[in-house]
Amino acid sequence: MTVRVNQFFDxxxxxxxxxxxxxxxxxxxxxxxxAGADIVLVGDSLAMVALGYETTLPLTFEExxxxxxxxxxxVDQALFVVDLPFLSYQVDISGAMRxxxxxxxxxxxxxxKVEGGYLRMAQTIEALVESGIxxxxxVGLTPQSVNLIGGFRKQGKSPxxxxxxxxEAIAIEKAGAFSIVLEHIPAELAKTITExxxxxxxxxxxxxxxxxxxxxxxxxxxxxxxxxxxxxxxVDLQEAGVDAARQFCEDVRSQAxxx
Ligand code: KIV
Numbered sequence: 617m618t619v620r621v622n623q624f625f626d627x628x629x630x631x632x633x634x635x636x637x638x639x640x641x642x643x644x645x646x647x648x649x650x651a652g653a654d655i656v657l658v659g660d661s662l663a664m665v666a667l668g669y670e671t672t673l674p675l676t677f678e679e680x681x682x683x684x685x686x687x688x689x690x691v692d693q694a695l696f697v698v699d700l701p702f703l704s705y706q707v708d709i710s711g712a713m714r715x716x717x718x719x720x721x722x723x724x725x726x727x728x729k730v731e732g733g734y735l736r737m738a739q740t741i742e743a744l745v746e747s748g749i750x751x752x753x754x755v756g757l758t759p760q761s762v763n764l765i766g767g768f769r770k771q772g773k774s775p776x777x778x779x780x781x782x783x784e785a786i787a788i789e790k791a792g793a794f795s796i797v798l799e800h801i802p803a804e805l806a807k808t809i810t811e812x813x814x815x816x817x818x819x820x821x822x823x824x825x826x827x828x829x830x831x832x833x834x835x836x837x838x839x840x841x842x843x844x845x846x847x848x849x850x851v852d853l854q855e856a857g858v859d860a861a862r863q864f865c866e867d868v869r870s871q872a873x874x875x
Contacts, residue, residue, distance in 0.1 A: 634828025645690030684723035733784020745792035753788035757800035821846030
């Protein structure tokens with residue numbers, strides 16, 4: 617079954633949890649899709665996990681487009697969502713429309729994800745949705761604002777900060793987004809947001825009360841050097857990969873390969 621954006625409203629009502637995995641190329645897209653993810657997200661975390669940047673900020677639109685096109689070729693069943701990179705949608709609404717439109721036209725995205733809330737971003741989301749572009753919001757820890765928030769830290773810890781995030785989430789829903797990522801916020805806050813909104817909340821480091829969960833596939837597969845405390849490593853492919861590659865090097869030197 618191919619996943620479509622309208623299914624998420626039914627799934628929320630039915631209490632059917634949504635599984636989301638990230639991808640950054642053909643192979644990771646295929647792994648996430650074959651694993652049965654409901655959404656494959658080409659997250660801008662690819663800047664760090666696939667390109668070796670320290671943050672998501674240096675990632676260019678063209679780099680993102682290139683990776684999204686590759687991931688698209690590996691995805692048949694899941695809804696295919698692509699992050700808009702830093703500064704490709706924040707300057708003005710027409711810039712956001714152009715960036716989102718290119719992701720749909722050139723990379724086959726079925727929706728785009730944008731970070732941040734409140735009035736300005738809500739207006740952008742509204743314009744995108746009015747043009748037929750489904751949008752996923754993202755509040756809490758928004759990595760594109762790492763310099764403003766002083767690191768990759770948990771957000772919404774004080775009552776004022778929690779209320780601000782709740783209001784942002786409400787504004788994003790009102791603007792027409794079909795779902796929203798809640799990153800690294802207290803579980804109780806994520807529960808309140810999930811109960812308040814009719815759209816699907818996707819948590820990462822936001823506890824168990826969200827409508828769905830997302831993890832960065834490189835963390836799931838144990839491919840990243842560093843991973844956040846809330847991630848779960850299901851297998852250590854980096855260690856297995858280095859062992860296999862080392863074995864190959866040794867076999868070549870000892871002439872055990874080829875036979
Ligand atoms: O960039 C990304 O991978 C993300 C997910 C962690 C939600 O935004």
